[in-house]
Amino acid sequence: MDTREDQVSGDAGSWRHYGPVSLPKPLAAALDAFAERGYDGTSIREVAARAGLSVPGLYHHYPSKQALLVSLTTAVMNELLDRSRRALSEAGPTPSERFDAVVESLLRFHMFRRDQAFVASTEMRSMEPESREAYVALRDEQQRMIDEIIEAGVESGEFTTPFPRDAGRAVATMCIGVADWYRPDGMLTPDELVERNLAIARSAVGAL
Template sequence: MTVEGTQRGSSWREYTDQGLSKVLAAALAAFVEKGYDGASIREIASRAGLSVPGLYHHYPSKQALLVGLTNAVMRELLDRSHAAVAEAGPTPGERFDAVIESLLRFHMYRREQAFVASRETRSMESESRKAYVALRDEQQEMLDDIVREGAAAGLFRTPFPEDASRAVVTMCVAVSTWYREDGPLSPDELVERYLAIARSTVGASD
């Protein structure tokens, strides 16, 4: 089914303001511009219109800001992916398309959040990194299960289901590093093109 043929009322396809608190929104802007190491608590507080003690009332450290932001990013992505699968048809191909479209739209419309979460995993303390990676693995496993099921049923011809699934997710995540709203492809056109590439990667039957 083409993107044009899908239902446009689906909430997981709709992107408005993420609803970040003013503190997390300020941290996001600072991390995008200067990176985690380059952004100071004082600067984040200023962007949020708070004093440093006022910021600490909400988050006790810069690390807590990073954890709060990256958790919000992953929770939203997982919620949207689960909603996409719930709305999809029962076949592995339909569920595969739904997850891929969700990943692509998220990494277009939440590209700054996704970019910071991906880049700054290295800046997380050990326990926080483990918790974040567990959420990221949950997203990956969602697609892995679908691709394995499709391969077992002969609907996906790839001899390497897990590798193909990882390759497709990596492609979708990378969209956040280069997509621009004023670029040559509209969101629907990009989804259509990358769905074709993703289906080819797993060897989806027509």
């Protein structure tokens, strides 16, 4: 994993703060391998070696490669949802303030947890049907946060988009896409990237 992901933005303890990735060794090893080689290209033996475990030792904690993927992607979504909820709890009461908070949270997550976000997004295809359904339910919960805020903004007159659900999907897609291209050594700082993409998001919902 690229250790440059272990960055800090904002005050320690807040949803803006990103310290070192905290995962059990087998999941951290699986994340490294899946990000580099993909789920199908990774063997359970490779994950065990990266984790410093024997294959039987790994199976003691995770009975299959599928179990590793499910545990990893669930951890990713739980962190994302937790940060979004905390961002909303600290935001002001207006739809505009709540929109800015959840979009900023999504942007920062996909900057500073880009390997996790990339694996969760691309390897959903590798999940068994029941696990995929559970993952999609978590993803949909995140999307509903955005949709409900935009709908409230339209009702209050703060947002003018005639297509709130489409705007919500466009904003979420933009935030998720950050994981594909963000680099810590890029021309703009994280705060500058957040401000620029927030402007784009506000434009998508017709913020006044």
